Amino acid sequence: MERIILHSDMNSFYASVEQAQRPELRGRPVVVAGKEELRHGIVLTKSEEAKAYGIRTAETLWQARKKCPDLVVLPPRYELYRAYSEMARAVYNQYTDLVEPFGLDESWLDITGSMRRRGWDAYEVAREIGSRMKEELGVTVSIGVSWNKVFAKFGSDYRKPDAITVIDRANYRDVVWTAPVRSLLYVGPATERKLHGSGILTIGDLAHASDAYLQRRFGKIGFMLRTYARGEDDTPVKPYDPDRRDVDRTVKSYGNGLTAPHDIVCERDAKALIWLLSESVAQRLREDGVRARTVSIGVRSGLDLSGYGRQAKLRRPTAATLEIAQAAWGLLRANETLDEGHPVRALHVRASDLSSMREPVQLSFVDDGRAHLEDLDFAIDDLRRRYGNTCVVRGAELADETLAGTDIKDENTVHPVGVLHR
DSSP states (O other): OOOOEEEEEETTHHHHHHHHHOGGGTTSOEEEEOOGGGTOOBEEEEOHHHHTTTOOTTOBHHHHHHHOTTOEEEOOOHHHHHHHHHHHHHHHTTTOSOEEESSSSEEEEEOHHHHHHHOOOHHHHHHHHHHHIIIIISOOEEEEEESSHHHHHHHHHHSOSSOEEEOOTTTHHHHTTTSBGGGSTTOOHHHHHHHHHTTOOBHHHHHTOOHHHHHHHTTHHHHHHHHHHTTOOOOOOOOEETTTTEESOOOOEEEEEEEEEEEEOSHHHHHHHHHHHHHHHHHHHHHTTEEEEEEEEEEEETTTOOEEEEEEEEEEEEOOHHHHHHHHHHHHHHHOOOSTTSOEEEEEEEEEEEEETTSOOOOOSSOOSOTTHHHHHHHHHHHHHHHOTTSSOOGGGGSSTTTTTOOHHHHTOOOOOOTTOO
């Protein structure tokens, strides 16, 4: 029996949850957006009513208000959205235990075994899930049905809102292959430009691309994209682990970034942000029991929004906040002047080249005072688990008053995606 995969996408998720919680907002143009005073004032999600005014995700609030003067702007409530995400998974889990989240608002469901045992019809299962989401959660979903994850995802994007699209062996050439190549999962703007430059405009064109062209232009990623375009994706739907709040995946790096509330023009403020980001990254390393040997930074200019990255290899792998922060600060200090003429708008810190804490570490004959750094950090982590992430704050993080009190680990969680993780 061929696999039956559903991809369920909660429409206009944040805005729909807000409207479900507040009936007076139903039928009104609503957007959920970041804080303007912190320069995060962009549209995160728009309701269907706001979408009708031409409002787009990621545009600034002043642009959105220009299109719709009566726009209702709400701050994000992530705990509420996480709660709705968990309620949605509770519904999905009544149909299969193979439920893989794709962010908070999307999930794949492998219902192959359930259909075999219970004699279900895939379309009827999708229709029933859609009805239950409206009745029990007050939100709508778009669902794609196919024999693989990529085409199921394509189906949920194909028609919105509150729709079901079946992509099967009989229709995928007419539906999927005629769509723009950008509609394929993991074809972003840069890849789209490369493909267009070679005359590959549709997913069907990509499906018929030659080995020589894909190797020359993209390497292994090109062959992966062609596999997706042909409907040959065989990646499994990985069940969700509620204890880890994730599926079982191979993580290759940990990172966090932030647009500063004001342009960074001095060492004091830059150091505060570097330490704040490094603290979050190192804490997540320790939570997962891994150490990193490579630290990298990303820098975005406040002048023209251009960006670049730099990385450095450490002498030994570490999960200590001090060592991660010192490496990141060294990279920034070596590459940025940090004055009024060279403002920095955003910073990113990433740790990679990972190894398990169970692996042995080469000891040094010289006591450099760092042997107990991770032990100290683990003790601080325990306090934070009990009393919150801001109960213990390092002095360097308090240098910039606009960042003081920021719980960067909780507020800037990047929810992982799963198709590339086999």
